[in-house]
Amino acid sequence: MTDLWPAIHAERAALAADLETLTDDQWRHQSLCGEWTVEEVVAHLTAGASIGPLRWIRSIVAARFDADLHNRRRLAEHRGATPAETLDRFRAIVNGTTAASKHMPAWLGEVVVHGADIRRPLGLPDVARFFVARNFTVNSRKAARGLRLAATDGPFASGDGALVSGPTLAIVMALAGRHAYLKDLTGPGVNLLQARVE
Known part of the structure; x- marks a missing residue:
C-alpha cells in the first residue's frame, strides 16, 4: 500500500x-x-x-x-x-x-x-476541482483536458467533451494515476482518460 x-x-x-x-x-x-x-x-x-x-x-x-x-x-x-x-x-x-x-x-x-x-x-474548492485546474505533483489537468467529468455522488462537474462519471473519489484517484479506480468510472471518455494516466 x-x-x-x-x-x-x-x-x-x-x-x-x-x-x-x-x-x-x-x-x-x-x-x-x-x-x-x-x-x-x-x-x-x-x-x-x-x-x-x-x-x-x-x-x-x-x-x-x-x-x-x-x-x-x-x-x-x-x-x-x-x-x-x-x-x-x-x-x-x-x-x-x-x-x-x-x-x-x-x-x-x-x-x-x-x-x-x-x-x-x-x-x-474541493480536491477534484484542484486536480482538473492544475498539474501539481501529477499531470491531472492534462489528463482531464477535453473531458466532461461528473460525480455521481456529489455536485462536482467540470469540463466539456466525452463524459467520465463515477464517485468523486474515483475521479480524483484516476486523475492522480491510480489505475485501479478506472473500473469505478463509466462513460465514453474513460478509455481516453485511461490512456492519459498510463
Whole structure:
C-alpha cells in the first residue's frame, strides 16, 4: 500500500494551496470536526504526519489511552503562534512519510476527510476541482483536458467533451494515476482518460 503516498502528498499539497489565502476569521472558523477550528484541524493533520509508531504509543499511554487528550496534546504541540506559522508547519510535512502505522488508506482518508472538514464550511474548492485546474505533483489537468467529468455522488462537474462519471473519489484517484479506480468510472471518455494516466 506504499503506492498511496503520492496520493497522500497530492491531497496535502492541494489543501495547503487552498489554505494560502484564508483570512484570520476563516482560520478561526468552525470546522466540521467536532469543536475544532480550521487552524486546529490543520495542526492535527501536522501532528498525525509527524509521529511514528513508538512516539504514538508513548503519547497514547501518557494520555492513559484517552484519544481526545492525546489528540489535544499533539495538536497544541504542532499549532503555531499564528495561522501563518501553523500553515508553515503543515507545509513542512506535505511530502513526509512519517505515520503511526502502515495503514496507508487510513492516512489518505485522514487528509481527505479533514480536508472536507475544512473546505465545506468555508466553501473552498474541493480536491477534484484542484486536480482538473492544475498539474501539481501529477499531470491531472492534462489528463482531464477535453473531458466532461461528473460525480455521481456529489455536485462536482467540470469540463466539456466525452463524459467520465463515477464517485468523486474515483475521479480524483484516476486523475492522480491510480489505475485501479478506472473500473469505478463509466462513460465514453474513460478509455481516453485511461490512456492519459498510463
